[in-house]
Amino acid sequence: MTICSYATFDDPGSDDEIEPVLAAWREAGIDGRAERWDDPAADWSAYDAVIVRSVWDYILRREEFLAWARAVESVTRLLNPYAVLEVNTDKTYLRNLGVPVVPTHWSSEDLPDWPEYVVKPTVSGGARDTTRTAGREQAGALAAALEAAGRTPMVQPYLDMVESEGETSLLYFNRRFSHAVRRNPMLAPGLAPGATLDDARARLRPPAPDQVELAEKALAAVPHALLYARVDLVRLSDGSPAVMELELTEPSLFLHHEPGAAARFAGALRELL
Incomplete structure (x- = not known):
């Protein structure tokens, strides 16, 4: 066996x-x-x-x-x-993905003029060390504090559309689509600090054609075997989809939300072995 x-x-x-x-x-x-x-x-x-x-x-x-x-x-x-993990565990990979991603500024200097900011380090997970602020000066100070600690900051605009549209996560096993969920963002109003993905009320959602197209373009940029992949997408203010993260290291797969998902995951492993 x-x-x-x-x-x-x-x-x-x-x-x-x-x-x-x-x-x-x-x-x-x-x-x-x-x-x-x-x-x-x-x-x-x-x-x-x-x-x-x-x-x-x-x-x-x-x-x-x-x-x-x-x-x-x-x-x-x-x-x-390993080649996937080495790249994917630092979110600077977004710079080289070659597909539309959430606008990101990678330093504390010369911040764009956005209504609200999200500041986080490039090595993080589960909204750890992530702050939402409306102040440009505060956003710059937060990013500078990360730099002073030897960490690379990511400064992004807070996207209002996530509060109504949510984030869409598309799950793939051995590069085949399995299911998708809609989940509210960690920093949306009403969510307690430290909330988990399930606390963020994930539920099944059929992805739109433009979301599937973007997710598969993002996966095509990775030239390695992928047992699993989760592509997290949001919509920008013009309605177009953008990649928030390409999760290839340790994402929740939302297996409880889709009957048969665990079996598909097992089948993908069997194929790769």
Whole structure:
């Protein structure tokens, strides 16, 4: 039997996708075991593949995580592969994606004149260290503080349309579309600090044709095997879609929202192996 590791972190109880994934893997003839990515006792060479999933603490020690990924890939199959993780764990990849993305300013100097700003570091997740402000001076100060700490800032306009339109996340397994959800942004009014994606009221949403076209163009820019991908899109003020993030490292896959999604995920893994 094929044996795969589901790489998680030291709080696996916060990942409600582990059990449905492992069950779907069993149905597909794959013996799956959840293990901490930083467990020094883990023998990664014992697996046919290591699947990077809820490694949500990597943002606190990215270099250590990448060193781990490189070492794992030297002894077994890593999905998504190291070359993807190295690029995708720093959001500066958006500069080179080659498709429309949310307008982004990458320093504290000469900020554009926007009604509201969102400031965050390029290595982050779950709205950690992310601030929304209407003040240009405050936005610049926040970005400068990130630079002083040795971090690269991202300064973006706050898009009012996300409060009515929401964000659309398209899920792909082995580059095939599985399902899409609509979710409210973390910084929308009424959401508590630290809210999770499920707290943000995700629900199934059929994507529009222009969203599918953009998502698939974004995926086409990645020349590596992709077991999973989540393309997060928003609409700009002119109504056109733009990529907010191309999640290829540890995204929630919203498997509970779509019957059959876990089975499709397992089937994609089976194909790649």
